[in-house]
Amino acid sequence: MTDLPSGRGRALLAAVVTVVLWASAFVFIRTAGADFSPGALALGRLFSASVVLVTILLVTGTGLPPRSAFRGILVSGVLWFGIYMVALNWAEQHIDAGTAALVINTGPVMIALLGGLFLGEGFPKQLMAGIAVAFAGAVVVGLAGSAGAATVLGVLLCVVAAVAWAVAVLAQKPALAQGSALQVTTGGCVVGTIACLPFTGQLIGEAMAAPLPATLSLVYLGVFPTAVAFTTWAYALARMTAGQVGATTYAVPSLVIVMSWLVIGEVPGPLTLTGGALCLTGVAITRWRPRFRKSASPAPGRDLSADSA
Numbered sequence: 001m002t003d004l005p006s007g008r009g010r011a012l013l014a015a016v017v018t019v020v021l022w023a024s025a026f027v028f029i030r031t032a033g034a035d036f037s038p039g040a041l042a043l044g045r046l047f048s049a050s051v052v053l054v055t056i057l058l059v060t061g062t063g064l065p066p067r068s069a070f071r072g073i074l075v076s077g078v079l080w081f082g083i084y085m086v087a088l089n090w091a092e093q094h095i096d097a098g099t100a101a102l103v104i105n106t107g108p109v110m111i112a113l114l115g116g117l118f119l120g121e122g123f124p125k126q127l128m129a130g131i132a133v134a135f136a137g138a139v140v141v142g143l144a145g146s147a148g149a150a151t152v153l154g155v156l157l158c159v160v161a162a163v164a165w166a167v168a169v170l171a172q173k174p175a176l177a178q179g180s181a182l183q184v185t186t187g188g189c190v191v192g193t194i195a196c197l198p199f200t201g202q203l204i205g206e207a208m209a210a211p212l213p214a215t216l217s218l219v220y221l222g223v224f225p226t227a228v229a230f231t232t233w234a235y236a237l238a239r240m241t242a243g244q245v246g247a248t249t250y251a252v253p254s255l256v257i258v259m260s261w262l263v264i265g266e267v268p269g270p271l272t273l274t275g276g277a278l279c280l281t282g283v284a285i286t287r288w289r290p291r292f293r294k295s296a297s298p299a300p301g302r303d304l305s306a307d308s309a
Contacts, residue, residue: 011239014232021232023255025225026097027263029089032217035210038089039199041218044207046081046193048222053186053231065179065187072175073187080168081192081230087161094154098268101256102276103158105249106134109282110166126285134282140275173237181234189226253280 032041057063065073092100109131175184207215253276260266268276 011236015236015240018229018233018236019249019251020255021225021229022249023101023252023259025221025229026092026101026252026256027259028217028221028225029092030097030260030264030266032214032221033089033093035214036089036206036218037199037202038086038093039196040203040206041089041221042082042085043193043196043199043203044218045085045221045226046189046196048219049226049230050186050189050193052223052227053182053189057182057186060182062180062182065175065183069175069178069184069187072171072173073179073184074191075171076168076175076184077188077191078195079164080172081188081226082195084161084164084168085192086196087157087164091154091157091161095151095158096266096268096272097260097264098253098257098266099272099276100154100158101253102137102268102272102279103155104162104165105253106137106159106279106282107162107165107169107249109134110163114166114170130282130285132282133285134279137275137278137280137282140271140278169237172234176234176238181231181238185227185231185234189230 029041036044088100088104095103113131172184172188179187207218210218257267
C-alpha cells in the first residue's frame with residue numbers, strides 16, 4: 001500500500017471492504033429469506049440502510065447532491081437498489097448462495113455488451129466468445145440442480161439482477177463526478193426504498209411473525225452490505241475505473257462459497273461449480289488483454305469497462 005499513489009490505497013481498501021460485505025450478503029439473504037418474501041426483504045434492507053445513511057448525511061452536514069447527479073442517482077436507485085435486490089432475494093429462494101454469486105458475477109460481461117450496444121464499441125470476437133462461454137456456464141448451472149425448473153428460474157433471476165447492476169454502474173459513474181460517494185449512495189438507497197414501498201404490507205406482516213435471528217439478518221443486510229458496502233463501492237468507483245473496481249468483485253463467489261459452507265453448511269454441487277467456473281471464465285475472456293510490445297501503439301477505441309462508465 002505504501003507504494004501506491006495518494007488515495008489509491010484507500011480506494012483499494014474500500015473495494016476490499018465492499019467485496020467482503022457483499023459476499024456476506026448472499027449468505028444472510030439465504031437465512032432471512034426463509035421468513036421474508038423477496039420484496040419485503042428488499043424493502044426492510046433498504047429502509048434500514050436509508051435510516052443509517054440519511055442520519056450520517058444530516059449529522060455530517062453533507063447536504064443534498066447537486067441536481068446534475070439526480071438522473072444517475074434515480075436510475076441506479078431503481079435498478080440496483082430496487083430491481084437488483086428483489087431479483088436476487090427471489091433467486092436465492094431457488095438456488096444456493098454460492099451459485100447465485102457465481103451467476104451474478106457475469107455483470108462485467110453485461111457491461112461490455114451494453115458498451116457495444118449503446119456506446120458504439122462494437123462486438124469484437126473476444127467479447128462474443130466470452131459471452132458465449134459465460135452463457136454456457138449459466139445454462140450448466142441451471143441444469144445442474146435437482147429442482148429443475150425452479151433452479152432455472154433462480155438462474156434467470158440472477159441474470160436479471162446482473163443486467164440491472166451493469167446498467168446501474170453506467171448511470172452511477174457520471175453521478176459520482178458530481179456528488180460524493182455518501183450523497184450518491186444515500187440518494188440511490190432512498191430511491192430504491194420508495195420503489196419498494198408496494199411491499200410495505202408484506203414487510204409489516206412478516207416482521208411481526210419472523211423470529212429474532214431473521215429480523216437481525218435483515219437489519220444486518222441494511223446496515224453493512226448496503227449502507228456501508230455501497231458507500232465504500234461508490235468511494236472506490238469515484239477514484240478508480242469501472243473495470244478496475246468491477247474486477248475486485250471476482251473474489252465474491254469464492255468468499256460466498258466459503259462463508260456458506262462455514263455458516264449454513266451449504267456448498268454447490270460439482271456440476272454447479274463447473275458451470276460457475278465457466279461463467280467466470282467467460283468474464284475473464286472479455287477482460288483479457290494481450291501484452292503488446294512497447295513499440296506497439298495503443299488501440300484507438302475506448303473500452304467502457306476499463307475506463308469509465
